[in-house]
Amino acid sequence: MTFNDFNFDPQLFEGVQSMGYLKPTPIQEQAIPLILDNKDLIACAQTGTGKTASYLLPVLQHISTTDKKHTKALILAPTRELAQQIDQQVEGLAYFAGISSIAVYGGGDGMVYEQQRRAMMDGVDIIIATPGRLIAQLSSGVIKLSHVEYLVLDEADRMLDMGFYEDILRIISYIPAKRQTMLFSATMPPKIRTLANTILKNPEQISLAISQPAVGILQQVYMTFDNQKIRLISGILKNGNYGSVLIFASRKETVKDLNRTLKREGIKAEAFHSDLEQEQRETILRAFKARTLPVIIGTDVLSRGIDVEGISLVINFDVPPDPEDYIHRIGRTARAETTGTAITFVNEKDQRKFSYIENLIGREIERVPLPEELGEGPAYQPEVKRKGTFKRKKPLTNNKKKVI
Incomplete structure (x- = not known):
C-alpha cells in the first residue's frame, strides 16, 4: 500500500509528498481508512509509529472537503512540546490545502x-491544545467549540497520569455530542x-x-x-562518539543536579524541566535539533514530548518507575529504521x-562490566529484599499500566 x-485531495496529497511520506506505517494503514469512514477509534500504539499522521491525514481530508468557517477539529495533547510538534506537522501536511491551525499551551506570558x-477568535480550522490552557481560554467565554466535528486525544494515558481526567470531560462538554472521536494511547490501563x-x-479498535x-x-x-554513576556517565560521554544524547532521570531535582x-565536568549539557520558561525550553530544543547542544537531561515528560531525528544515545540515569516508560525513553533513538x-x-x-522491564520485553538486556577504575558494582539480585525474600509470581501486577 x-x-x-x-x-x-490533490492539494493534501501534495503536502504528503512534500513531507517525504512514501509508504504508510502499520498504524497509518489501519487507522486512516477507519477515520475516513467516520468511525470512532481507540488505538494503542507507542510513540514513533507514525500515529500523528494516522489521524491528521484523514481529519485534514475531511476538512479540505467542507467549508472552513468554523473550528472543525480539536486535538488534545499532554505537553506543550507535543502540541507544538503536532502543529508543525499540520503546517507541513496542510501547506497546499490552506488549512490553518494553532497550538494552545501554557508556560508563556x-x-x-x-x-x-x-x-481562536479570528477562526482557525484546527486547535491543538494542552487541557489546562484550553480550560483557561474556554472559561473566558470568548472561545467557542460548538462546530467541532473531530476530537482527538493524543497520548491519552499520559494526560490521565498528569491528572487531566476531569479537565478532559469538561472540555468535551463544550463540544457537540455528534462528533467523531479518536483516542490514541501508548498503553491501555483500565x-x-x-x-x-x-x-x-x-x-x-x-x-x-x-x-x-x-x-x-x-x-x-x-x-x-x-x-x-557520575564518573560512569562522564566517561561514557567523553570517550564515546555520540552526536546527540538524551539523559533521563525520574525526578526533576536529579535532572537539575x-x-x-x-x-563542571566540561560536558555541554542543558536540563529540560517544567520550571523553565517556554522560551527557554524552545531555545534548548532548537539548539539540540541544530546539533549545537549535544546533551539534554530531562524527566519522562521529555520521553514523549520530543521528536528529534538522529539521537544516537539514550541514558537512563536511573531505572524508570514503570516498565512502559522504559520503552518510551529508549524509543527516542533508532527512529525511522536507524x-x-x-x-x-x-x-x-x-x-x-x-527485572520487570526484562519481563516486559521478553529477554535479558546485555550486562556491561564497569570500567576497571570504578571497581565492582552491586551483584544482580532482583529477588532479594532488605528483609527476607519474595517470589515474583506476576511481575506486572504492581505496575499501574497493563499491556494489552
Whole structure:
C-alpha cells in the first residue's frame, strides 16, 4: 500500500509528498481508512509509529472537503512540546490545502495567551491544545467549540497520569455530542478503557505490539552503585562518539543536579524541566535539533514530548518507575529504521524494577562490566529484599499500566 491508495485531495496529497511520506506505517494503514469512514477509534500504539499522521491525514481530508468557517477539529495533547510538534506537522501536511491551525499551551506570558485567544477568535480550522490552557481560554467565554466535528486525544494515558481526567470531560462538554472521536494511547490501563467508554461511540479498535523496543536499539545495562554513576556517565560521554544524547532521570531535582555536575565536568549539557520558561525550553530544543547542544537531561515528560531525528544515545540515569516508560525513553533513538544505543544504570534498589522491564520485553538486556577504575558494582539480585525474600509470581501486577 502507498499513500496514493487513500485518494486524498490533490492539494493534501501534495503536502504528503512534500513531507517525504512514501509508504504508510502499520498504524497509518489501519487507522486512516477507519477515520475516513467516520468511525470512532481507540488505538494503542507507542510513540514513533507514525500515529500523528494516522489521524491528521484523514481529519485534514475531511476538512479540505467542507467549508472552513468554523473550528472543525480539536486535538488534545499532554505537553506543550507535543502540541507544538503536532502543529508543525499540520503546517507541513496542510501547506497546499490552506488549512490553518494553532497550538494552545501554557508556560508563556500574557502576550502569548492573548495571541492564542485572538487566533481562536479570528477562526482557525484546527486547535491543538494542552487541557489546562484550553480550560483557561474556554472559561473566558470568548472561545467557542460548538462546530467541532473531530476530537482527538493524543497520548491519552499520559494526560490521565498528569491528572487531566476531569479537565478532559469538561472540555468535551463544550463540544457537540455528534462528533467523531479518536483516542490514541501508548498503553491501555483500565482508566483509559473507562474514559473511552464515556466519550466514544461504538469505536473500532487497533492494537499494535507496543512492548518491544525498535530492533535497531543496542540495549545495555550497568550494575552500579549511586556513587559510581557520575564518573560512569562522564566517561561514557567523553570517550564515546555520540552526536546527540538524551539523559533521563525520574525526578526533576536529579535532572537539575546532574546538569550542574556534568557542566563542571566540561560536558555541554542543558536540563529540560517544567520550571523553565517556554522560551527557554524552545531555545534548548532548537539548539539540540541544530546539533549545537549535544546533551539534554530531562524527566519522562521529555520521553514523549520530543521528536528529534538522529539521537544516537539514550541514558537512563536511573531505572524508570514503570516498565512502559522504559520503552518510551529508549524509543527516542533508532527512529525511522536507524540505529542507536540505550544504556541503563541499575543500582541495588532499582534491580526489582529493572527485572520487570526484562519481563516486559521478553529477554535479558546485555550486562556491561564497569570500567576497571570504578571497581565492582552491586551483584544482580532482583529477588532479594532488605528483609527476607519474595517470589515474583506476576511481575506486572504492581505496575499501574497493563499491556494489552
